[in-house]
Amino acid sequence: MNNGTFEVKVGLAEMLKGGVIMDVTNADQAKIAEDAGACAVMALERIPADIRRDGGISRMSAPEMILGIQAQVSIPVMAKCRIGHFAEAQVLETLEIDFIDESEVLTPADEHNHIWKHNFKAPFVCGCRNLGEALRRISEGAAMIRTKGEAGSGNIVEAVRHMRTVMTEIKRVTCLEQDQLVAEAKNLGAPLSLVQQVANLGKLPVPNFAAGGIATPADASLMMQLGAESVFVGSGIFKSDDPAARAKAVVEATTHYQDAKRVAAASSGLKNAMKGLDMSEIPPEERLQERGW
Amino acid sequence: MQGNFSLHHDVFSRLGIDSIPIKVQSDLDLIDGLVIPGGESTTMSLLINTFRLREPIINFGKDHPVMGTCAGLILMAKEVQDKRVQSFGFLDISVERNAYGRQIKSSTEKVLYHFGLNKKVELKTTLIRAPKISNVGEGIHILGEFDGSPVAVLSGHYLGLSFHPELNNIDIFHQVLFDPNCEYYYKNLKQTYAA
Numbered sequence: 001m002n003n004g005t006f007e008v009k010v011g012l013a014e015m016l017k018g019g020v021i022m023d024v025t026n027a028d029q030a031k032i033a034e035d036a037g038a039c040a041v042m043a044l045e046r047i048p049a050d051i052r053r054d055g056g057i058s059r060m061s062a063p064e065m066i067l068g069i070q071a072q073v074s075i076p077v078m079a080k081c082r083i084g085h086f087a088e089a090q091v092l093e094t095l096e097i098d099f100i101d102e103s104e105v106l107t108p109a110d111e112h113n114h115i116w117k118h119n120f121k122a123p124f125v126c127g128c129r130n131l132g133e134a135l136r137r138i139s140e141g142a143a144m145i146r147t148k149g150e151a152g153s154g155n156i157v158e159a160v161r162h163m164r165t166v167m168t169e170i171k172r173v174t175c176l177e178q179d180q181l182v183a184e185a186k187n188l189g190a191p192l193s194l195v196q197q198v199a200n201l202g203k204l205p206v207p208n209f210a211a212g213g214i215a216t217p218a219d220a221s222l223m224m225q226l227g228a229e230s231v232f233v234g235s236g237i238f239k240s241d242d243p244a245a246r247a248k249a250v251v252e253a254t255t256h257y258q259d260a261k262r263v264a265a266a267s268s269g270l271k272n273a274m275k276g277l278d279m280s281e282i283p284p285e286e287r288l289q290e291r292g293w
Numbered sequence: 294m295q296g297n298f299s300l301h302h303d304v305f306s307r308l309g310i311d312s313i314p315i316k317v318q319s320d321l322d323l324i325d326g327l328v329i330p331g332g333e334s335t336t337m338s339l340l341i342n343t344f345r346l347r348e349p350i351i352n353f354g355k356d357h358p359v360m361g362t363c364a365g366l367i368l369m370a371k372e373v374q375d376k377r378v379q380s381f382g383f384l385d386i387s388v389e390r391n392a393y394g395r396q397i398k399s400s401t402e403k404v405l406y407h408f409g410l411n412k413k414v415e416l417k418t419t420l421i422r423a424p425k426i427s428n429v430g431e432g433i434h435i436l437g438e439f440d441g442s443p444v445a446v447l448s449g450h451y452l453g454l455s456f457h458p459e460l461n462n463i464d465i466f467h468q469v470l471f472d473p474n475c476e477y478y479y480k481n482l483k484q485t486y487a488a
Binding site for chain 2: 002003004005007008009011012014015016017018019034035036037038039040074075076093096097098099121122123248251252254255256259
């Protein structure tokens with residue numbers, strides 16, 4: 001028996017491709033998400049928009065809340081821990097969480113170090129803004145990468161920026177000669193071996209998902225067309241006026257992201273999306289994406 | 294729909310067989326065989342209903358080879374112990390979803406597989422939140438077992454696997470169903486089993 005290997009961790013990430021992972025704060029929301037076709041749920045105590053509004057320290061969810069959600073749904077259950085807070089991650093692993101998100105949405109516990117994720121049998125997903133950040137997280141053991149975007153903003157602009165940046169940097173790496181890859185690894189701040197791997201594969205060595213600001217079916221389609229392999233929707237569903245219908249619409253648009261007619265059909269008849277924030281309304285020191293490095 | 298299409302496309306490209314993703318009914322007119330990949334069976338089942346693919350797939354499966362891995366196996370089963378999933382009933386088996394446990398229990402094992410009477414081979418077997426085949430009906434050939442339960446079953450032109458050969462770059466199962474030039478192609482095996 002060989003469990004908790006990197007191969008097995010990436011295996012689950014592979015199975016979540018082409019799907020939607022939804023933030024939920026209780027078992028009822030988890031049921032709505034599963035019924036709408038979510039391929040996984042992310043259990044957290046407050047959705048990012050409320051964390052942003054309420055302020056204070058944001059921590060790992062209470063175990064009983066996670067257990068309640070696990071009892072409610074049959075799809076994988078993910079949960080967030082604070083950046084660098086490996087004890088929270090140990091607790092989540094003990095609860096048999098299917099994926100741990102070491103997330104900038106929660107208040108960081110360590111401003112210098114992320115978790116050494118190879119020590120865990122549970123797989124991890126981490127956010128990134130660029131290729132260097134993605135590869136640093138993979139070197140620490142992340143089995144899935146997502147864009148950071150700007151969580152809780154309802155504004156897709158940062159997720160687009162981060163996905164465009166990652167995809168452009170991947171393309172650049174594939175054109176470089178071996179000797180140039182060493183300098184590129186230095187510039188990216190990433191291990192040479194992973195930079196070489198990206199150059200050979202033409203993509204990240206783990207699945208690459210989108211997160212942070214997705215609020216509409218068309219937002220999901222946009223991120224998929226930019227190269228995301230799945231999407232995370234946080235505040236966008238349960239901050240909208242019709243969570244169940246919107247959740248289903250985002251799932252349909254993600255499946256048929258290349259078929260504008262079906263995205264149009266999915267977008268029809270929905271009530272208001274979450275209000276959202278322009279980036280000029282979020283002072284730089286309050287931007288969640290600046291947490292972690 | 295939803296799931297790990299891309300690694301199955303990689304297997305087919307190694308075998309020199311063309312493959313496309315199936316998302317709408319008319320896509321079925323373009324293909325000779327179907328793989329239902331791993332993913333979340335609840336999600337796949339919902340999308341299949343929403344986009345009215347249930348009947349077309351059942352009809353397609355009557356006279357075309359269909360292979361299912363993990364969630365795909367669940368969708369192929371006659372009986373699923375979870376009412377959230379509506380299956381096609383291609384294979385006369387009962388399955389229990391996630392019966393091997395949550396992700397932390399997911400693992401890579403080594404399992405001995407039999408292809409016909411003469412070919413035995415030990416292969417890596419990666420089980421990801423895998424379903425368990427709890428019962429098999431008449432006419433089901435068990436190709437391999439782990440921990441007392443079948444993990445690979447063949448019945449006519451239907452092949453169901455509770456694990457993921459595509460994660461370990463194993464091509465033989467795809468050959469069994471889709472490669473007529475292969476010694477272990479299901480029609481060749483059928484004669485062996487009949488004998």
